[in-house]
Amino acid sequence: MGAGRSGGRPTISDVAALAGVSVSAVSKVVNNKGGIAEPTRRRVLEAVDKLQWSPSAAAVALRGARTRAIGMVSRRPPDLLTSDPHFTVLISGIERELAPVDYGLLLHIVGGQDDAERRAYRRLAEERRVDGVILTESLVRDTRFDLLRGLGLPAVLIGTPWREDPVPAVRAPHQERGVTEAVEHLAALGHRRAAYVLGPEDRVHTGFRRRVFEEAARRHGLSPVLLPVPDFTAEAAASATEESLSLADRPTAILYANDMMAIAGINAARRRGLEVPRDLSVVGHDDLPLGALVQPRLTTVGQDLVGLGRAAALRLVAELGGTAAEVPAIAPPGLVVRESTAAPGT
Amino acid sequence: MGAGRSGGRPTISDVAALAGVSVSAVSKVVNNKGGIAEPTRRRVLEAVDKLQWSPSAAAVALRGARTRAIGMVSRRPPDLLTSDPHFTVLISGIERELAPVDYGLLLHIVGGQDDAERRAYRRLAEERRVDGVILTESLVRDTRFDLLRGLGLPAVLIGTPWREDPVPAVRAPHQERGVTEAVEHLAALGHRRAAYVLGPEDRVHTGFRRRVFEEAARRHGLSPVLLPVPDFTAEAAASATEESLSLADRPTAILYANDMMAIAGINAARRRGLEVPRDLSVVGHDDLPLGALVQPRLTTVGQDLVGLGRAAALRLVAELGGTAAEVPAIAPPGLVVRESTAAPGT
DNA sequence: CCCCGCCAGGAAAACGATATACCTACGGCG
């Protein structure tokens, strides 16, 4: 019908009409199904080009095929997203791989409560908005895996799952290397007492890093102080810093769960009249570009966030397409030594 | 057909069967179309609840109704997104309004070239993936408006369009206030010569801020130095800073197009042995949380980015729903004085 | 008492693409 309707976008039948073939022929051509002779194929392709046609995502999705979109749900309160670029960097890596294969990224940021998150995943799945999701921030006793399995929604986790789980995960090799190197670095500088301002305890990586830290500290004769904080805010970092600096036997070095917190920590120390790195050494985590710009330039545990994002995206797309994943190597975490660490004064 | 098919998610006809009504009745109920008596209505709602049914986004979209997703295309190279949180903050504001009304945000980050961007919008529209888009980074001679009009895709711009245009735009009141206050502040401190490291010239706001700066400078007897840079990178900021500091008659204060650049500038000055704010006053732009954490704490032109994002989202959703927009007030830009500005030394 | 209009609700036609079943030549082979 209406092969040449001037309004609206062209449909597959407009293309068919222009090429002088049937709708199904066009479908076969654009989906490389074979069974179409070369000259016909060319005519169809020309028509497609001329009409600037592309299949309606809705129709394709309805028919049961792919949506060509993947989802991501973040449970962070929106304003936290603001201050910690961690998440953004991941997204940037993900998009880098998604864009070339014409996949879209559907982002959902839900407020704090757990229920909103579950609802978001459920909608994503039930409304068939996305073909799969990328998970971040692996939690201890994470319920998302079960949820997603129940929903039949393919997923890839960035990080380490809290237990063996069928959800494929991407992570850097030699995970422990970053924090270990940081401890070695501090020990070599002559520190004897170091604190670690950890992220919330429900994060899998918090526990992991804590163990690595404790172990490395023991090996190098450093006495560790552990300071878990309830969230990743600058305020939490500042007060944890305050606390550790009021200790009778105060640490001469502090590691932080991320760079923003480290910078907040440096500030807190300054407010107490301490100078970094002379009076206190500080080590961040993530190696965001920002770290190289502040004063003193931040010593930090570098993490290949972009690589992680890319790997996750590739992995998921491969999973969806049934093809084998050709995942680029993710750089192992490693210490980036700059200026915020030094031998303890006195 | 298969009213009770055990596999797969429930469809509207499953609901209809369970409630003992026709599919159209169900549709009318869930879309509040009226014409359904109260008891029937309740039965339908119960069935919906029992089956945990939600309409298939694909089918709804195909039928021509809403997709309940809005799109955003960023032309920034992915690594720039990383270092400048500006964009992230906007997204955070947008999501804050989108989430409650169950709209999704489809993000597309395309590499530098113009063509990829146009293609991205075209796909978004033609494949009916989104109901509308939010535009940022208004350009001089921006071609996106024409493109979108051609595609029939509703849009809202964050910022000022380069000319009168039917695309609705959201922007803060008293736009000029921020830069004006910055200049006044510097003049009051006794500065006589100030530079402005501007963003790329093709940005509408670059030209606007330049004019505001020049005018305010003239009014306050400040001699202005203008330094446009090709992009928003820290490197560009650093080299523009170098350049301006090598001037015979070097400025005693520099304004930057954003906070990251300002911080990079502070660093560049330091490398030349200059101390901020003693030897050079620095003013940033955007007032990201970061600015309060660096040393010296950054004096900056605050901008209500979250408010802008929220307003844009609300405006677009209203536009799509045909309802009137109840847009929250956006705070006017204003100077946030911290520690990176002082009276010029000597 | 009859007819008209209205209201609750139903049947069915889109929407655009894909997959499957089905045609139709044509050539090869028995």
Place this chain on the structure above:
DNA sequence: CGCCGTAGGTATATCGTTTTCCTGGCGGGG
């Protein structure tokens, strides 16, 4: 010379909603 397989297509059912007529009953006005 007839039968069959196959390349090259075409016709059509289908996905899950929304929406546009319809219809049957019922109440009220003349």
